[in-house]
Amino acid sequence: MVTSKRQNENILPLPTITQIPQPTVADQVFDALRRRILSLELPPSTKISEAEVARQMGVSRQPVREAFKRLAKLGFLMIRPQSGTTISLISEDAVMRARFIRKALEGKTCRRACRTITDSGRDTLAALIEVQQAAVAKGDRAAFHDADDAFHREICVIAGVEYVWDLLEETKAHMDRIRMLSLDSTSQQIALQEHIDLFDAIISNNPDEAERVLNQHLSRILFLIADLKAKDHNYFTEATT
Structure with a gap:
């Protein structure tokens, strides 16, 4: 019996190739x-x-x-x-818009994460908190900022709405600069503790507490703006509201 070329091709085992995207x-x-x-x-x-x-x-x-x-x-x-x-310049109005959007979207996301978190998600969040602790110990603002973002993004992943973080990244540029400007040892410690409290609320499946901690965490930007403007107002545009 003659075996066709197509049949031979179908039975040939081939490995799956994982494509790793390279930065342009x-x-x-x-x-x-x-x-x-x-x-x-x-x-x-x-x-x-x-x-x-x-x-x-x-x-x-x-x-x-x-x-x-x-x-x-x-x-x-x-x-x-x-x-x-x-x-x-840093737009205070843009910061306020970003804060409003983050509270609305991340509040719902944190509540959802309380229902959907798995052991793997818990371990990932715990590891990111350890990275933040190490960054605080070294006084590494950039590393802390990156781990901070990764922590919030992972909550979106756990909640099954990773696209929410993609949307937020397009709105929070001015907010990010406020955070970097204010990341001294004290503010890093406060942010770290708020992340730990948020982590505890999520793994305890307590959506009300998770949303409360998140709102407190995001509202701290108001005090940071006032403090930074007192030091160097030239970095800011005038608020219109």
Whole structure:
């Protein structure tokens, strides 16, 4: 009996190939600039040019242009064709909008996570708290900020609504800069303790307490703004409300 070529192909065992996405040049430029804006290595009102960034990073202007557009969409850059590009001032109104949106979406997310958390989710959150504790001990603001974001994102994953964090990332740029500006030892300790309290509420399946702790955590931004404006109001645009 003759076996067809197609039959032979069907019985051939083949491994599954896992594709690992690689960051593009534009992604790398975006990440580098975003970190420098958050850390205030590039403070508000600083002028920045595509040509200079491309020269320093050894890339063409096209990926830099793409990164600039993404940063502008998030609210980090002001691109004015006639007068150049500058790091944007921190918008107090944008911070308030982001806080409102985060309270609404993350409040529901935390309540849902109380019902859906698994042992794996609990272990992941616990590990992220340990990363935050290590960052506090080292005084590493950037590491704490990254672990803070990862903690909130993981709650969305546990709740089965990871897309919520994708939406929030597009609204919280100015809020992130407030957080980085205010991340001294004391504020990191307070934020860490609030994360621990939120973790305890979620693993205890207590949605009311989880939402209460989250609201308290996000409302602390009001005091941070007042304190920072007293030190350097030049970083902020005037609030309209």
